Every structure is written in structure tokens, then in C-alpha cells.
Amino acid sequence: MRSPGPQSPSPSPPPDPPPGMAQEALLHGQFAGWSSGGIGGGAGGGSGSNGSSSPSTPTGVSLPLSPASSSYALTLTPTHIHIQRLSPRPGKASWLQLPLAELTGCSCPRAPAPPLLVLYWYPPRRRRKGVSRRRNVHAYQAESRTEAEKWNAAVHCLLRGLDVSATTEFSKSMLPRPRRLLLLVNPFSGRGQAMDWCQTHILPMIREANISYNLIPTKYPSHARELMREIALREWDGIIIVSGDGLLHEVVNGLMDRPDWEQAIKTPVGILPCGSGNALAGSINHYAGYDMCLREPLLLNCCFLLCRGGIRPMDLVSVTTSPLPSSSSSNQNGHPSTSTRLFSFLSVAWGFVSDVDIESERYRGLGSARFTLGTLVRLASLRSYRGRLSYLPPAVVEPAPDSASQPSRRLLSRSITEGLEGFCRTPIHRTCSDMGISEQRSLSKSDREREREERRERARGTGVVRASSLAEDREREMEAEQRMEKMSGSSSESNERQEGDGNENESADGEDEEENEGRQKEREREMDMREGYGVEVGKEAEECEESTADTPPDPRWTLRKNSAPSTQLVNAFFSQPISADSEQDVAMEVDGQQNGSYFQRETYLLDPGRERALTISSPFRQSPFSYKPKLPDQNQNRSPSRPRPISLLQHAHSKSLPPKFPPLSLSQSPMPPSCTSPPSSDYLVPQPNTPGSASFCPSSSSSFSFDLAKPAMSHSSLCPPPDDDLLPPLDQPLPTRDWVTIEGDFVLVLAIYQSHLGADLLAAPHARFDDGLIHLTFVRAGISRATLLRLFLAMERGAHLGLSSPYVSHVSARAFRLQPLSPRGTLTVDGELVPYGPLQAQVTTTGPDDSRLTPNDLLA
Ligand SMILES: Nc1ncnc2c1ncn2[C@@H]1O[C@H](COP(=O)(O)OP(=O)(O)OP(=O)(O)O)[C@@H](O)[C@H]1O
Secondary structure: OOOOOOOOOOOOOOOOOOOOOOOOOOEEEEEEEEOOOOOOOOOOOOOOOOOOOOOEOOOOOEOOOOEEEEEEEEEEOOOEEEEEEEEOOOOOOOEEEEEHHHEEEEEOOOOOOOOEEEEEEOOEEEOOOOEEEOOEEEEEEOOOHHHHHHHHHHHHHHHOOOOOOOOOOOOHHHOOOOOEEEEEEOOOOOOOOHHHHHHHHHHHHHHHOOOEEEEEEOOOOOHHHHHHHHEOHHHOOEEEEEEOHHHHHHHHHHHHHOOOHHHHOOOOEEEEEOOOOOHHHHHHHHHOOOOOOOHHHHHHHHHHHHHHOEEEEEOOEEEEEOOOHHHOOEOOOOOEOOEEEEEEOOEEEEEHHHHHHHHHHHHHHHOOHHHHHHHHHHHHOOOEEEEEEEEEOOOOOOOOOOHHHOOHHHHHHHHHHOOOOOOOOOOHHHHHHHHHHHOOOOOOHHHHHHHHHHHHHHHOOOOOOOOOOHHHHHHHHHHHHHHHHHHHHHHHHHHHHHHHHOOOOOOOOOOOHHHHHHHHHHHHHHHHHHHOOOOEEOOOHHHHHHHOOOOOOHHHOEEEEOOOOOHHHHHHHHOOOOOOOOHHHHHHHHHHHOOOOOOOOOOOOOOOOOOHHHOEEOHHHHOOOOOOOOOOOOOOOOOOOOOOOHHHHOOOOOOOOOOEOOOEEEEEEOOOOOOOOOOHHHHOOOOEOOOOOOOOOOOOOOOOOEOOOHHHHOOOOOOOOOOOOOOOOOOOOOOOOOOEEEEEEEEEEEEEOOOOOEOOEOOOOOOOOOOOOEEEEEEEOOOOHHHHHHHHHHHOOOHHHHOOOOOEEEEEEOEEEEEEOOOOOOEEEOOEEEOOOOEEEEEOEOOOOOOOOOOOHHHO
16 A cells, blocks of 8 residues: 555546546545445445444444455545445445545544445435434554555545645644533433434544543532533533523523633533423524424434534524512612523514423423424413513614605604514504504494404403314304405505695595495404403403404504604604503503603513413404604604614724624634644543632623623622624613514514524524524414414424415514513523513624624634
């Protein structure tokens, strides 16, 4: 066996090079086969999908069993290892190509083992559901140990992406030191298989990839967070979570707890899915281009990616939640004065999704099927929650020069839909702007009487949960959809007429009687609700659907675009009474607008014993559509040519997304370490930091203190993470410009920043690791069970964005605020329960200096 090169041509060049071998050969040589196996009648020297019965190398990597009588010619190119069988059966099927992209590693076992080159190949195999990888081990015996080590070094160099050529003298000394990973295993995640899967799948692959590791099983909740606050991060090339998303949430927040959080958060993290939901693993699998898969196939794909290497920056979202019940305190106004800040990599959920997540805990033994069961259970007793969702669309479109001359409805439509970036599949502009105008219609008294009677009859069933089939639900919803379509169409017409002559009472000018009657009925219903409203707490959504089956959904909603609407539009909305909100709601509005606070007078404490009875049906779900213009923001530049929030103006390129603040490096494998790293024997055990004591650097925000990283900050001289630049403190009103506010009854609100909500739920197909966007999906009350079920079924394929339902909306945002108005409910961040109450979030950014922090190059 000889090396290639101009001076040392191969003695036995392959007679018929296979396709793809046109590349320059880095090495070429002749090897003897090892083991009796072959691959598919091809040229494989040895193979085995499971090395459990095979002997092991000193590092624990298993080997094929025995020498084989065959001989092979191997050629290494920058992308492949070409293997040609020379004997005993040259000719047909004698070629095998191993793409380097499908190798996790190679090894050259130390003496007294023979001089072997062992290649670990994980080719993808298409299965019924998704692609899975199967382990193949190929071993070839070199003429000498030097030769085997040279090949081993060359393959490693290529796998690590080093720059090599045909003239490179490959040797053992070229090998970069093995990467070091800290594996944190939650033995209780998912179905409790994490430790087993470590032994059977994860550790063998990691050893084969020549990665050194230390494995720490977590002992209790928050153990990982505590570890992250203490360990010497420079000793590790990556922190790998062998668990579900919950443990990664702990790790991320542990890193942000540290005084050196700015550097710490750049430590690559990775996930090997052993949990129930495995949303981030599903996203990684998706972004890698693999088909959706679950369980072991998903684990193998993620483990393969981890071994292969590559670091991608990932969005980190700053979330401010209401105070923890234990830490809540009141200021002089009786409002809570502290909030909790945490960092999230995946999602915020309220309503259906968080309910299912938390309530399905009791079915944990089912693995990912727990969510299916939880979904069915929750569907059977569908709840809705009253709340207010505000969000900042990702881009602000400058108004056209001639916008002032455009009709007011068009203005509103455009202003609401701008920034939806193609994600909004439902006609929000139609459902709100048109409704507002249509409510100006005159009413027929007899219709009003009839409607009242009908409502009284329906009300007799109040308090009884009535069973209804999915088909019935769907029927009701279709009726509502049709009615809404009709309504918006007619109101659109009328609006245009109104703009033309400025006369509100034009309904007699040629419209047919039937249409008039329909509008009168709507108006009648609306009046009726204003008159007879009362809070009905504790009713299942089912009842509400029953009682509103004839009512289009939109009048129950308030959608506010906080940018100043045109005068025409304001007049149109002011000309009608504000919706008859409950007392509480009025109080909230007073708080929000006059006292500058969004806190409810009643702090919503999480009730762990909350059960089915928490179902809320608010009066607002049946209240008429109303537009509540906000008072102008005192700080806002009122020039119409500057529609962006003030905070954005600090950015040089304020029309585009602000630069990310420390992007979380998602390690599909850590990059090669720096040369200055200590020897491996020193770093396999994490050493706790010994930080000096120093004073806490207070946040610049005076509104509330962050309950963040108290242990770390108490001995830190460094500042805590900076304030959110897109959001005011949680107890302050949002900027009036550019924000969109929707108020009403929600079945769910989901904010997600990666593609998957679970390994088999493609919730945000357009999401990317670091797109700087929060993808919001919200479902309003009134949706039928059948449609909701269809939504989740379609989500498995990411096809739910095409689902046409007036109750479902998808928008993207840079920041949002969620204010639950129902007294009880569940809120989760990355699937973990957080205190129930107002919550806001934004993608982290660098702040005013506009400098994007690059991923940590410690590992480069
Ligand atoms: N040793 C432990 N004992 C009990 N709980 C633990 C332990 N280690 C971690 N935890 C906690 O278990 C919770 C659930 O873990 P994790 O999210 O990883 O699994 P999962 O819920 O099955 O997966 P997923 O979040 O993907 O559905 C986390 O909140 C974590 O803090």
C-alpha cells in the first residue's frame, strides 16, 4: 500500500473509476479485507449494524470479527472513499462509494490490535415514516500501522473540515484533539428511556466519532440549571442535553444566569431527543432536510448530526412573565412590582396547547402519544379564554404618498395586514374593518324582539354541557363562516358608498331587502348583548358555541392597530358605542390607559389544582366588535412619515430586523477546539467556578427587578442581560404605533420560533433557526372541534397554514404581549409552566449599538 502523489503513483490504479471519482485523489492504497461480511454483494470489507458481540478497541469502539480473504483498493477524495474489491470477485458490483457526509468517524485501534482502518458509516434508509440511519462498520487491514494511522488522520481531517490536498503529509500529529462534550441526561424524560438509549445508541456513536464526553444524570428538577451556573464552560466544546426540551430550557437559563452570560450563552448546546415532545429535535431534523420521524430514528438522525459537526446560531427569546406567586409584592398602587425574566428557545403557549402539555403529564408513560390523548381529551371539553394579544409585526411599511386619499377601510385593511408577511391566511382586515362599518345599520324592532326571545330560550340550557358531534360543530361553523363572508362583502360595499357621500344611512339606496334584514339582525344581536350581558364563568366552550351558533365570530373581537388610524376611520368607530365589556375589562382599560399599567387588579395566581372547571366563557365573546383607539403615545414622534416605534429608530437599519443579540449556538456538533485548550485528562470533570464577590449591577429598568440569576449575580461584577429594546416594562402600556392588538376569546395562542411544536407537529413551516421572528398562531373561540382537530392533523404535515377558517390566524412578529383576562389558565414557556398572568416576549437583540455578537469562536 502506498500513498498517492506525483512521486508515488498507485501500483494498482482502479481500471474503471466509478462515477464521481473525477476528483483529485488524496490517498490511494491497497488493503486486506477484515471480517467475513460484505455489503449487498458489493465491496465492503466488513460490516455490522450492531457491535455488541464484537471485540472493542481501547476506546470502547466495537470492531468486526475477523480477517477476510478479500483485498481492496481504497481511494480517498475530498468527498468520498471509493472502495474497489480486487479479489476474489472483481468486476461487477465490485465498487462501493462511501460518501464522507455519511460517515460519523473512523478509527485506528491501538496495538495489539492489527493495523486496521475502521470506518463508521450511517447511510440513510427510507422507511415507511421518515428516514432512518443504519449503522455499518467497514474495516480494512493496512500493510502497516503507520499506513493505517495516515489514513485515519486523513479521514479525520476531512471530517473536521480541515484544508488538505494531495500534497498533504497526513500523520497522527495532525489530528485535532478530540472534542469534549458534557452530556446531561434526564433519566425521567419521556418514557424514562434516556439512560438505556445512551448505552445502546448515543455513546457508541459518540465514541466512534472520537468525541470525549462526560455524562451527568440530573438528580432533580433545576439540577441542570444549577450546573450551568457553576461549571467552567471553557472546558467543554458543547453541552448536550439527552432529554426533552425542558432540560434544554434549564440549560439555556442556567447559562443566562451566569455573570458571564454574554460569553456563556455562546457555548454550543445540542439535544439528543429522549423526551415526549422533542420539538427542537424535530426542528433540527426538519432543517437538516430529513423527513419527519420519531423515537429512535429521530435520535439517530440527531446523534448523527451531532457527530458530524456544525454550529448554527439560534434565536433566543427574552420572556417576561408575571411575578412568581412567592415573590409577588405590591407597589404603592397595589400592583405587582416585580416580574420574572427568562429566556426561551422554542415557544410560549396559552390555552389549548399549554393545557394539553400540562394536563397530559399524567399520561407520560405513553411517550409522545400522551399529546394525542391529551388533545382528544381537551377537544372533548373545549375551553376558551378571554385575553388581549398585542404584537409587533416584523416590518413596517411606509404609507404610500397618496395614502391619505385612499378610502378609510382600505387604509385599515392595509395597516392591519402589513407585516403579516404572507403568514396570515385569514382575512383579518375583512373581519374587523368591515364589521365596524356594518354595525352602523339601522335595526328593526320586531327582529330585535325575536332575537331576544331566541336568546332567552337558548339561555335555559346554560350550565349544562351538551354533547355535540364534530359534524354538528362543523355545520355551525360553516354557517358562521358563510354569514361572515356575506357580511363582510356587504359591508365592504357600504363602506365604499359611505366614503363616497359621507352619509351613514345609505342602506335604502338600492340594496335588496334580504341583505338589509341580515344586517339588522346582526345589529339587533349586538344591541341585545350590550343590554343583557353578564359574565358567565365556568361554562365550556361548547355552550358558548351553542349560544352563538348564529352569530358570526368577528363582532366578539376587538382588533386594534395601535398606529393612529385615519380621521375618517376614527370617526366611523367613535360613532358607535364602545362594546359592553364587563366591569373588570373596563377597569383594565382604565388601568392600561390612564395609570399606564396593564396589571390586573387581581393577581392571577396559578392554581395547581386547576381542573376542568376552569373553563371560562367571557361576556366579551359575544360582545360587538369595537375599536378602541389608544391615546397617543407621549413619546411618539407624530410625523406620519415615521410609523416605526421609537425603540427601533435607535437601529441604523431600523426598517429591517434588528440584529440578534447573543444568538444561541445550536450545536449539531461542536466545532474543533482551540489549540490552547488543556489536555483532555484535565477537563473531563467540570470544575466549579470560583467567582469573586462583587456588587450586583442593577438593570436600567426601574419598573421592576428581574428575578434572574440571583445566585450568579450575587457574586458578579457584570451586568445582567440588558432590557428588551422593543418592549416597555410589563406594567407599562405598549407604544401606540405599529403594534396590533386583538382582544377577545381565544382557544389558543401559540408563539413559536422554531419549526416544530413536537417532533411530529410542523407548527411553523417557514421558521428558521435564526430568522429573528416569533411565529404566532391564534385560534379564536367559536371554532368547531372538527376544525380544531383538522388544524392539528394538518399541522403534522405543516399544511395547516392553508386551512381556511375565520377563527385561525397566523402572523409573524418581533415581539408580543399577552394579557390573559380569564382568571385561570396555563401558560408555558418551552413547555414549562410559568406564572399565569401578563407575559411579553421579544427576540433578543443587541440593543442600540447595533453590533451583532458573533457565535463564540472559542471552538473554531
Ligand atoms: N432527575 C430529575 N428528576 C425529576 N425531574 C427532572 C429531573 N431532571 C430534570 N427534570 C425535569 O423534568 C422535566 C421534564 O423534562 P424534559 O422536558 O426533558 O422531558 P419531557 O417533558 O419528557 O420532554 P418534552 O419537554 O420534549 O416533552 C423538566 O422540567 C426538568 O426540569
